[in-house]
Amino acid sequence: MKYIVIGLGTFGSSISVKLAEMGNEVIGVDISMSKVDAIKEKITHAISLDATDPEAVKNLPLKDCDVVIVGIGEDKGANIMVAALMKQMKVKRLISRAVDPLQRTVLETMGIEEVIHPEKETADRWAQRLNMEGVVDSFELDSDYSIVETKVPEEYHEKTIKELNIKDNFDILILTTMNVSNFKNELGANKSETSVKGIARADTVLYKDEIMVLYGHNRDIRNLLEEHKNFKERM
Structure with missing residues (x-):
């Protein structure tokens, strides 16, 4: 399976590494070069770019990807913008993080049916769920x-x-x-x-x-x- 994880904070980096350890191809994306450097040896590829920029996102292999996970947590506006952009680009399967009930409601209204609550659900649990069709x-x-x-x-x-x-x-x-x-x-x-x-x-x-x-x-x-x-x- 091929995954793109956008947002390499605690949750995003954890699920990226776990999926990679399970034998999947994982591309990690974050605007922060330090976060990219911290994980680049543990997953298939790590890329620094602004995922809210439609032109920058075109450089990602979205058509070849099975699942896109939006793991951005600290910036709810960026999270929703990236999720909307991924929805617009019609990725095969989209999963987005939410940090509060209102954000979850907004994402669901956008048509995103799979929403992660990292505060309640561990990265290991989601990696296991994703790794078995x-x-x-x-x-x-x-x-x-x-x-x-x-x-x-x-x-x-x-x-x-x-x-x-x-x-x-x-x-x-x-x-x-x-x-x-x-x-x-x-x-x-x-x-x-x-x-x-x-x-x-x-x-x-x-x-x-x-x-x-x-x-x-x-x-x-x-x-x-x-x-x-x-x-x-x-x-």
Whole structure:
């Protein structure tokens, strides 16, 4: 995977290094040359430029990038300007940082659905989530085991956990499932909210619009996610 991280403060630099350690190609961007120098040996490339300048941004390989992360925190105006510019340039996937509820609301109103709250969510958690396709959220227990939220695949729709036999096939436990409800925020932007349904049992029925919470070895979770990706491609 190829990532561009704009803003190399504490959060931006942490997630850049973590993603690079996972084997991804990471380009870090910051207007501060000292921040660029501090990280250049730890990631694929580090570039000093003003990401609020449309002409300067044209020098970035945005079309070849899978994910752009706007990690600017101290300057909320610059954060919103860069996020708007990335949205305008139609990057494949855009994730932006927010430091308060109002900023989050503004970003969501701009159509940015994935917003990071570094004060509540660690860089390690987001790196784990980004590194496995299909993951909604994750919590890394250690370097090998994680708890992961992922959408229920269509081929699991209206089947019980016992029928699917995921424990034997993938050595993974389904801990619970969650409903997803959609609503609009104060400015009319679409938002979603999840609610836990309780401990999953053998007779728990899965539905394609829900989220299932998995526990297992990172390798086994990745295998399960890859299986569903390949299933979709065969259809």
